[in-house]
Amino acid sequence: KAGVTQTPRYLIKTRGQQVTLSCSPISGHRSVSWYQQTPGQGLQFLFEYFSETQRNKGNFPGRFSGRQFSNSRSEMNVSTLELGDSALYLCASSFRRSQETQYFGPGTRLLVL
């Protein structure tokens, strides 16, 4: 099976812009979770989608949003970018629940200038 794919791999934006990141889970996996990784805060859970519905969410402001399509592909959007949003954004898929084994994509590295 193909692994989790994320696009784009690298992105440079300026403050105030918005960005959309994409994630394609492993075939058959219905749960997609998103994480933000920074040197200061480590790996932080953003949200989880299952069957096109947000099932769980972390403690991030409303500027961070996501959605999942009927084929389980997911997108996350960050509006009004801030310098502190510079991070590695990781997507992970699992068969049913985000608390079970997760399979991670390579990540999208976002730099906000």
Add this chain to the structure above:
Amino acid sequence: SQQGEEDPQALSIQEGENATMNCSYKTSINNLQWYRQNSGRGLVHLILIRSNEREKHSGRLRVTLDTSKKSSSLLITASRAADTASYFCATDSFSGGYNKLIFGAGTRLAVHP
């Protein structure tokens, strides 16, 4: 807030030596997982141990779980240079009505030839 905290933060050893990393967590869990991350890349799942298990093996990996002390350890035996990576423990957490996987800050392991 982080559920899992790894110790030590960094570990430097020679090839062939064993590496032990510890993880402590705060609340009750259903399972605990260990992941590996090579520099700036996605995480790779290593092993999952359930709360009713005390020890689990996978190749050169040995994981123990002590729920009374809320702690786990990951032992890598006969380490290789390719084991150089960051290692994270992750625990399932339920708070604010949401389930999520919470990662610790990680242990950076350097294995020198």
